[in-house]
Amino acid sequence: MNNVYQNDVVIAGAGPTGLMLACELRLAGIEVVLLDALTARTGQSRAGGINARTMEILDQRGLMERVLPHGYVFRGRGPGHFAGLPIEFRDLATRYPTGLVITQADIETQLDRYATELGAPVQWDSPVADLEQDSDGVEIRVGGAHGRRIRAAYLVGCDGGRSTVRKLAGIEFAGTDATMVGTIADAELADPPPGWILTERRGPGDFSVLPLQPGWFRLMVNRHDRVIDHAAQPSFEDFRASFREVAGTDYGMHSPRWVSQFGDAARLAERYRSNRVLLAGDAAHIHFPAGGQGLNTGVQDAANLGWKLAAVLHGGAPEALLDTYESERRPVAARVLQNTRAQTALMRPGPHTEALRDTLAGLFDIDEVRNRLGGMLFALDVRYDVGDGHPLSGYRVPDVDLTVPAGGTRVHELLRGGRPVLLSLNGTRPRIGDWQGRIDVVEARCDASRWSVPGLGDIPAPSAVLVRPDGHVAWAADGPCDTGLLEALSAWVGPSTAAHRARQ
Numbered sequence: 085m086n087n088v089y090q091n092d093v094v095i096a097g098a099g100p101t102g103l104m105l106a107c108e109l110r111l112a113g114i115e116v117v118l119l120d121a122l123t124a125r126t127g128q129s130r131a132g133g134i135n136a137r138t139m140e141i142l143d144q145r146g147l148m149e150r151v152l153p154h155g156y157v158f159r160g161r162g163p164g165h166f167a168g169l170p171i172e173f174r175d176l177a178t179r180y181p182t183g184l185v186i187t188q189a190d191i192e193t194q195l196d197r198y199a200t201e202l203g204a205p206v207q208w209d210s211p212v213a214d215l216e217q218d219s220d221g222v223e224i225r226v227g228g229a230h231g232r233r234i235r236a237a238y239l240v241g242c243d244g245g246r247s248t249v250r251k252l253a254g255i256e257f258a259g260t261d262a263t264m265v266g267t268i269a270d271a272e273l274a275d276p277p278p279g280w281i282l283t284e285r286r287g288p289g290d291f292s293v294l295p296l297q298p299g300w301f302r303l304m305v306n307r308h309d310r311v312i313d314h315a316a317q318p319s320f321e322d323f324r325a326s327f328r329e330v331a332g333t334d335y336g337m338h339s340p341r342w343v344s345q346f347g348d349a350a351r352l353a354e355r356y357r358s359n360r361v362l363l364a365g366d367a368a369h370i371h372f373p374a375g376g377q378g379l380n381t382g383v384q385d386a387a388n389l390g391w392k393l394a395a396v397l398h399g400g401a402p403e404a405l406l407d408t409y410e411s412e413r414r415p416v417a418a419r420v421l422q423n424t425r426a427q428t429a430l431m432r433p434g435p436h437t438e439a440l441r442d443t444l445a446g447l448f449d450i451d452e453v454r455n456r457l458g459g460m461l462f463a464l465d466v467r468y469d470v471g472d473g474h475p476l477s478g479y480r481v482p483d484v485d486l487t488v489p490a491g492g493t494r495v496h497e498l499l500r501g502g503r504p505v506l507l508s509l510n511g512t513r514p515r516i517g518d519w520q521g522r523i524d525v526v527e528a529r530c531d532a533s534r535w536s537v538p539g540l541g542d543i544p545a546p547s548a549v550l551v552r553p554d555g556h557v558a559w560a561a562d563g564p565c566d567t568g569l570l571e572a573l574s575a576w577v578g579p580s581t582a583a584h585r586a587r588q
């Protein structure tokens with residue numbers, strides 16, 4: 085094979101993870117080919133919402149304006165829960181404490197549009213069928229009607245739980261098997277219940293009735309007396325019968341637009357990277373959809389990986405930067421698997437589970453317990469090991485109000501360009517060596533004397549912060565100190581401009 089790349093990055097799979105990654109890469113000027121095995125989008129609703137951290141990530145790129153009109157925010161006692169036990173997360177320090185009810189289909193449509201605008205339209209009917217790696221790149225055989233070979237510097241498998249890319253790369257997907265089955269339908273109801281039903285436990289399982297869109301309800305029934313059979317796709321009549329058996333009524337359900345089933349198998353890729361092949365989203369982790377964390381974790385994977393690939397491909401950053409993708413994101417997915425396993429265990433029928441649920445429900449009145457769970461379920465407390473000693477380093481930067489010469493702004497708004505941002509607050513001017521032009525330096529006034537950070541608590545406002553493109557803090561300082569900043573720039577942006585030029 086020769087060393088000339090036809091492409092920088094090929095992405096297999098145009099679900100939410102692949103789409104978000106394509107947008108991130110295009111924003112950084114990377115050439116992207118986005119392939120999907122389907123012949124067109126199915127329009128299946130699938131996931132029913134996005135959480136606080138995903139909303140923040142979309143907001144960091146100015147995408148919330150596109151997404152918000154297609155969803156709605158639960159008012160009052162929100163949909164927050166752990167294993168169906170309601171929890172109010174109103175105290176969480178985020179602009180989006182309640183999450184957004186929106187179908188995965190709508191999220192995909194918006195990201196698809198944005199990816200196309202940025203120059204990465206989906207190439208449909210293009211399943212990755214085989215791959216071969218060498219030291220410079222990956223050669224990919226694409227099947228489908230337009231079979232072809234493509235070469236790229238990197239291939240990212242965002243091709244879902246049954247990922248072909250993961251199998252071709254020989255990456256194990258170990259975990260626990262399913263112990264139950266959930267079935268789901270989006271349908272209209274002739275006789276809906278008053279309000280909505282988060283979870284009601286009856287006999288062998290539980291059921292839910294949630295408003296999804298005007299006139300449409302999301303209906304779910306979980307059964308612990310049977311285990312998912314992937315070979316048997318349930319019909320609407322199967323769903324109705326199972327729901328009625330548990331709920332004692334079917335609320336006059338009719339006109340389904342989607343029926344599906346899911347289990348609680350929980351598996352995690354043993355590696356996220358095999359040389360020039362990486363995995364993201366469901367291709368790297370699957371679990372029970374408790375608390376709706378799957379799509380969110382995938383979008384957050386993409387936000388972590390995109391800028392790193394761009395820094396390695398165009399910024400002179402060492403390949404080792406890509407290893408931080410696995411060391412940062414795999415533990416996050418492992419924690420999601422654990423909390424969904426815990427939730428499934430708490431959903432099992434029987435008096436012992438009932439006693440455990442009652443005990444936990446009492447603990448949810450404690451602020452600290454609620455905030456700890458909220459930080460975890462909404463991925464707001466994620467901290468990466470960035471090797472800097474400041475308490476804020478590694479956490480996601482809070483969206484604090486700032487004043488810049490042009491007027492009012494806020495931290496997340498400053499991340500729209502997808503570039504690293506050095507916030508120089510209240511007159512501190514840290515020295516940035518010869519990294520000028522490669523990061524955005526923003527001098528701002530910050531009136532808040534304390535910053536509130538899920539997972540960390542309230543801390544005195546720092547004097548300067550280096551924020552990575554994914555919104556995580558790479559370095560921070562108090563007072564007029566800039567010790568460690570050049571090391572952080574070198575680690576997360578790439579070697580100094582002089583060192584980079586000397587190497588070329």
Ligand SMILES: Cc1cc2nc3c(=O)[nH]c(=O)nc-3n(C[C@H](O)[C@H](O)[C@H](O)COP(=O)(O)OP(=O)(O)OC[C@H]3O[C@@H](n4cnc5c(N)ncnc54)[C@H](O)[C@@H]3O)c2cc1C
Nearest residue numbers: 097099100101121131132212243244365366376378379380
């Ligand atoms: C009932 C249910 C409810 C859920 N609710 C929520 C929720 O509320 N919130 C939440 O965050 N998550 C939820 N999830 C999980 C969520 O749907 C998934 O985590 C999400 O779809 C993962 O996105 P992805 O892009 O990684 O993979 P996918 O959405 O599976 O996309 C993978 C894409 O890859 C394509 N593909 C497959 N093979 C190939 C190949 N060889 N080559 C090229 N392309 C290929 C597929 O066609 C597909 O388009 C729910 C899941 C279920 C089942």
